[in-house]
Amino acid sequence: MTGLEAAAHQAAKGDGQAFEAVCRALQDDVWRYCFALAGDRELAAEAAQETFLRSVRAIRRFRGEAPVRVWYLTLARRATAQVLRQARREPSVAAGSAVEELVPGPSVEAQLLVEQLPAELRQAFVLTQLLGLSYAETASVMGCAVGTVRSRVFRARARLVAAWTGEPSEQDTGEDERVDR
Amino acid sequence: MSTDEERTGCQAAREWVSAYRDGEAFESAEAARHLETCAACGSWLQGLDGLTGRLRLRPADQPELVGPALTAWRQVAAGRRHRRMAAGRALLWAAAVTGLLLAASRLVGIPPLSERISAHAGRELAAMEAALAVGFTLAAWRPRPYAGGLLWVALTAAGLTLLGSGADLLSGRSHLGGEVAHLPLLAGAMGLLLTQPSRQGRLVRAAPAPDGPPGSGRPPPANPATGRPTQQ
Numbered sequence: 033m034t035g036l037e038a039a040a041h042q043a044a045k046g047d048g049q050a051f052e053a054v055c056r057a058l059q060d061d062v063w064r065y066c067f068a069l070a071g072d073r074e075l076a077a078e079a080a081q082e083t084f085l086r087s088v089r090a091i092r093r094f095r096g097e098a099p100v101r102v103w104y105l106t107l108a109r110r111a112t113a114q115v116l117r118q119a120r121r122e123p124s125v126a127a128g129s130a131v132e133e134l135v136p137g138p139s140v141e142a143q144l145l146v147e148q149l150p151a152e153l154r155q156a157f158v159l160t161q162l163l164g165l166s167y168a169e170t171a172s173v174m175g176c177a178v179g180t181v182r183s184r185v186f187r188a189r190a191r192l193v194a195a196w197t198g199e200p201s202e203q204d205t206g207e208d209e210r211v212d213r
Numbered sequence: 214m215s216t217d218e219e220r221t222g223c224q225a226a227r228e229w230v231s232a233y234r235d236g237e238a239f240e241s242a243e244a245a246r247h248l249e250t251c252a253a254c255g256s257w258l259q260g261l262d263g264l265t266g267r268l269r270l271r272p273a274d275q276p277e278l279v280g281p282a283l284t285a286w287r288q289v290a291a292g293r294r295h296r297r298m299a300a301g302r303a304l305l306w307a308a309a310v311t312g313l314l315l316a317a318s319r320l321v322g323i324p325p326l327s328e329r330i331s332a333h334a335g336r337e338l339a340a341m342e343a344a345l346a347v348g349f350t351l352a353a354w355r356p357r358p359y360a361g362g363l364l365w366v367a368l369t370a371a372g373l374t375l376l377g378s379g380a381d382l383l384s385g386r387s388h389l390g391g392e393v394a395h396l397p398l399l400a401g402a403m404g405l406l407l408t409q410p411s412r413q414g415r416l417v418r419a420a421p422a423p424d425g426p427p428g429s430g431r432p433p434p435a436n437p438a439t440g441r442p443t444q445q
Binding site for chain 1: 283
């Protein structure tokens with residue numbers, strides 16, 4: 033068991049120091065995921081705050097069925113969905129408003145491309161490529177099949193390559209709901 | 214059309230390499246051969262390589278997330294301790310009042326002692342009951358200085374009484390109604406347990422004491438949070 037998982041189990045028993053350690057270890061991931069989902073700094077901040085506030089009570093029920101990172105990101109997905117519902121906004125139309133918030137540099141253009149991905153492709157891409165989750169963990173967070181994650185990551189890449197090289201994407205056939213096996 | 218077949222082959226090979234680069238697909242000689250021989254896929258891979266490495270995305274101005282969560286944690290923990298303490302003190306008051314009444318009634322002979330207990334033993338029993346009830350009163354009144362010391366006294370008394378009562382009930386020397394008089398002792402021991410400072414509470418730094426004046430809390434833990442997960 034890694035230190036983070038052990039800390040999460042301690043936090044589930046009511047250890048405040050362990051809870052703080054878990055929060056500090058996961059705040060970057062939760063923030064980036066919420067940002068990718070909401071596409072708006074204000075809403076993402078609200079969602080990320082809500083995620084950690086919910087975890088105060090919810091961590092008591094953490095039993096380690098999934099890694100604590102996956103557990104938090106799932107919490108983040110639900111919190112963001114609720115924040116977006118309250119804001120009466122769809123995740124897919126929220127993209128693009130955050131570009132000026134980014135660290136300036138050569139990656140901004142690539143960032144812009146990611147922002148313009150459809151919400152589900154963006155989610156899968158951010159979870160696997162930026163947060164480094166496995167496809168199985170990503171499927172667990174997103175609540176879909178592993179094969180769907182594989183397809184979405186590929187389609188995100190295909191779109192990004194097409195946009196990056198300025199060629200039309202021929203690969204996006206839209207067969208998203210194909211499941212593995 | 215042959216181009217459709219080519220496209221299907223390209224699509225499969227590109228999807229394979231996408232998963233393979235993520236460590237999520239097994240070797241595929243067929244797909245690898247396609248990527249090496251197909252010019253379109255070759256330039257696609259170049260585009261992918263050009264993109265990779267530029268995607269270090271990190272939004273600026275990450276809000277403060279941990280602080281509010283810790284504040285909420287402390288509030289929840291304090292509320293939990295507060296409820297626990299309130300329940301413990303209520304049990305202690307109940308044990309104290311019924312214990313004192315029981316001791317007083319024994320001293321004046323109501324209800325009459327059973328024939329197996331001499332008047333002398335009865336008075337000693339009443340004295341012990343009264344002593345415990347006074348202890349429970351003090352602990353209910355001010356748990357912090359009094360509950361800790363009394364805990365092991367009450368636990369010992371309750372434990373030995375339970376053992377004795379159990380043995381008497383099993384051998385038929387006593388009946389359940391006659392053992393009801395021990396309930397105040399059990400309630401008091403339970404109340405003392407509930408009013409003990411919880412082990413979890415002290416792990417939260419600077420947690421305000423839910424009862425009592427400021428500064429009456431336990432000293433801060435020896436090693437404050439390091440900001441790193443505890444290694445185990």
